Amino acid sequence: MSTYWLALRQIRRNPVRTTLMAGGVAAAAAATVAVALMVAGANRSVTKSVSRLGADIMAVPSGEDVARKFNEALLSGKPATFYLSPEQARAAATLPGVLQSSPQTFLETLDNARCCAGKFFVVGFDPQSDFTVSPWLRSGRIPDAARAENGIIVGDRILLREGDTASFYGTEFEVSGVLAATGTGMDWTIYLPEPQFSRMVAQSRGCAERALNIPAGAASAVFIKAKPGIDSIDLAEQIEQAVPGVQAVLSSTLARAAGRELGGIAVALAAGVAVLWLMAMLLTGVIFSQSVREQQAELGLLVAKGADAAFILRLVAAQCAMIAAVGAAFGCTAGAVAAALAGNVLASSAAVPDALLPLPFIALLAGASFALISLSSAAAALLPALRLLKAEPCEALRGEVIA
Amino acid sequence: MIAAVNVTKTYPAPSGALHAVKSASMTIADGDFAAILGRSGAGKSTLLAIIGGMLRPTSGSVWLDGVSLWEADDRTRAAIRSRGIGFVFQNSAVIRSLSVLENAMLADILAPAASSSEERALELLDCVGLGGKARAFPHQLSGGECRRLAIASALFPEPRVLLADEPTGDLDAEMETRIMRLFSRLSGRRTTVVIVTHNRDLTRYANRVFEMDAGCLSELPNVEELVQ
Numbered sequence: 001m002s003t004y005w006l007a008l009r010q011i012r013r014n015p016v017r018t019t020l021m022a023g024g025v026a027a028a029a030a031a032t033v034a035v036a037l038m039v040a041g042a043n044r045s046v047t048k049s050v051s052r053l054g055a056d057i058m059a060v061p062s063g064e065d066v067a068r069k070f071n072e073a074l075l076s077g078k079p080a081t082f083y084l085s086p087e088q089a090r091a092a093a094t095l096p097g098v099l100q101s102s103p104q105t106f107l108e109t110l111d112n113a114r115c116c117a118g119k120f121f122v123v124g125f126d127p128q129s130d131f132t133v134s135p136w137l138r139s140g141r142i143p144d145a146a147r148a149e150n151g152i153i154v155g156d157r158i159l160l161r162e163g164d165t166a167s168f169y170g171t172e173f174e175v176s177g178v179l180a181a182t183g184t185g186m187d188w189t190i191y192l193p194e195p196q197f198s199r200m201v202a203q204s205r206g207c208a209e210r211a212l213n214i215p216a217g218a219a220s221a222v223f224i225k226a227k228p229g230i231d232s233i234d235l236a237e238q239i240e241q242a243v244p245g246v247q248a249v250l251s252s253t254l255a256r257a258a259g260r261e262l263g264g265i266a267v268a269l270a271a272g273v274a275v276l277w278l279m280a281m282l283l284t285g286v287i288f289s290q291s292v293r294e295q296q297a298e299l300g301l302l303v304a305k306g307a308d309a310a311f312i313l314r315l316v317a318a319q320c321a322m323i324a325a326v327g328a329a330f331g332c333t334a335g336a337v338a339a340a341l342a343g344n345v346l347a348s349s350a351a352v353p354d355a356l357l358p359l360p361f362i363a364l365l366a367g368a369s370f371a372l373i374s375l376s377s378a379a380a381a382l383l384p385a386l387r388l389l390k391a392e393p394c395e396a397l398r399g400e401v402i403a
Numbered sequence: 404m405i406a407a408v409n410v411t412k413t414y415p416a417p418s419g420a421l422h423a424v425k426s427a428s429m430t431i432a433d434g435d436f437a438a439i440l441g442r443s444g445a446g447k448s449t450l451l452a453i454i455g456g457m458l459r460p461t462s463g464s465v466w467l468d469g470v471s472l473w474e475a476d477d478r479t480r481a482a483i484r485s486r487g488i489g490f491v492f493q494n495s496a497v498i499r500s501l502s503v504l505e506n507a508m509l510a511d512i513l514a515p516a517a518s519s520s521e522e523r524a525l526e527l528l529d530c531v532g533l534g535g536k537a538r539a540f541p542h543q544l545s546g547g548e549c550r551r552l553a554i555a556s557a558l559f560p561e562p563r564v565l566l567a568d569e570p571t572g573d574l575d576a577e578m579e580t581r582i583m584r585l586f587s588r589l590s591g592r593r594t595t596v597v598i599v600t601h602n603r604d605l606t607r608y609a610n611r612v613f614e615m616d617a618g619c620l621s622e623l624p625n626v627e628e629l630v631q
Contacts, residue, residue: 002512003512006500013499298496298497298499301492301497301498302512302513303481304455304490305485305556308482392452392457393456393457393484394452394458397496
């Protein structure tokens with residue numbers, strides 16, 4: 001007979017209480033693992049997506065408001081309209097440290113656009129210089145879209161597919177290509193190659209509900225790739241100094257902004273999990289306090305027979321840790337499975353690629369949660385045991401210590 | 404040898420301090436069979452608990468084989484209880500999740516013994532008339548059977564001192580005789596036996612008889628006379 005064997009016997013005595021405790025711990029473990037994995041997955045998805053934009057720097061008009069709108073447009077596809085003059089766009093694109101540049105011009109659809117409900121983000125891009133849209137093309141080819149008289153490219157979440165038609169500002173378009181899911185605002189964006197974009201702007205003056213007044217050669221943002229060996233931060237400073245009225249947004253800054261946005265959600269979720277965890281520990285403590293109360297005469301008997309404090313604490317902690325370990329194992333597995341399923345669902349339906357974390361990471365997080373939950377549950381159970389140990393064995397035997 | 408010197412136990416009460424034991428002193432030699440007589444509430448169980456290292460006295464000292472029980476630290480006292488003292492409790496405490504045999508061998512959990520411990524436990528259960536119920540669980544036993552199980556469990560580690568609080572309270576006359584004869588035999592083998600009882604008949608097994616009244620302890624000089 002060992003302490004752990006006796007602990008096992010004791011917890012088998014009350015299956016309802018054991019199940020209740022294990023259930024509480026399992027719920028806390030599942031929530032912890034699932035939330036941690038989902039937040040980490042979403043963070044990884046956005047960070048990877050931003051890094052895959054391909055541009056080191058984006059030159060946009062100066063102003064905090066513009067920077068905020070630009071971030072929102074890129075990350076969530078919220079329409080934004082601001083413009084650089086043709087001279088500014090050209091100057092930013094032709095600085096010595098620039099390897100590659102591609103201008104993009106932003107618009108928003110009218111409320112009654114035939115493609116979609118509400119306002120959508122429309123981006124005019126130059127197919128010749130583009131290096132940010134084409135890598136994401138899932139079907140169709142950019143040159144085909146550009147050559148076609150009215151070809152456009154749509155993001156993964158736009159409810160249009162190849163061959164579908166849509167009308168913007170009085171011009172009829174046909175979808176020539178669809179982008180893969182990016183997990184960024186690109187999924188909600190409609191891309192018009194340059195010839196089509198200029199034609200739409202020109203035609204809007206005659207047949208659109210509202211005419212577009214965008215000067216020829218103007219751009220909202222210039223996407224820039226730095227030459228090898230050129231520091232992005234130095235180049236950004238150079239752009240801002242050389243081109244008045246222009247600010248340079250670094251893609252790393254954008255990724256940080258995305259991280260901050262997710263960080264807010266993560267903090268809220270973590271607070272929820274912390275509350276759940278606290279409640280689970282409280283439940284464990286209360287239930288186990290009841291359990292120790294029921295066992296106090298028996299624990300008193302063991303003390304009377306010569307058990308020291310370490311033995312009693314080991315016995316009580318082992319009981320709680322065994323229950324918590326079973327609950328945590330179930331909970332961590334359920335949480336990991338839920339996070340994996342959610343990752344797949346996000347990847348396939350909500351267009352958040354890379355949300356599913358690698359298996360070793362999931363296993364590590366689940367393992368850490370398991371250990372933490374088992375240990376904290378055991379610690380929660382020690383409180384009533386300590387109360388019992390402070391009393392005389394004789395009082396414990398009579399069941400008078402814990403009321 | 405057990406020695407209690409001026410042992411006092413006082414409990415706080417709404418009407419002032421309640422003196423459960425008042426300056427009790429006694430010396431019991433190895434192999435003595437002592438009985439402490441007294442009515443309910445006289446303080447005899449309290450005194451036994453203090454002697455057994457389970458209840459701290461308000462004042463006074465208890466010596467067990469030269470060790471001052473209440474001046475020793477918790478660990479030492481636990482070790483003395485584990486190896487040196489067998490205690491039969493008034494409430495026949497047993498562990499409900501363990502079988503009769505496992506309860507009898509409870510000391511094994513605290514200090515694992517040699518491989519023959521199960522045989523010894525079965526022998527003891529036979530001695531107290533529970534040989535046929537070794538695999539049963541406490542909830543399947545009567546009050547008297549639980550008492551006998553508690554006795555077997557107390558005797559299992561072969562203690563040098565056996566303290567028994569109303570050991571035959573739930574037993575029929577035949578079983579009472581059997582248990583008391585067992586205690587007498589142990590006493591003959593140099594085990595010090597101290598029982599607490601309100602049953603004067605049991606004093607015939609003892610060679611020392613004490614009486615407690617309202618917390619005051621006194622030794623009765625002539626045991627045969629008392630039995631008469």
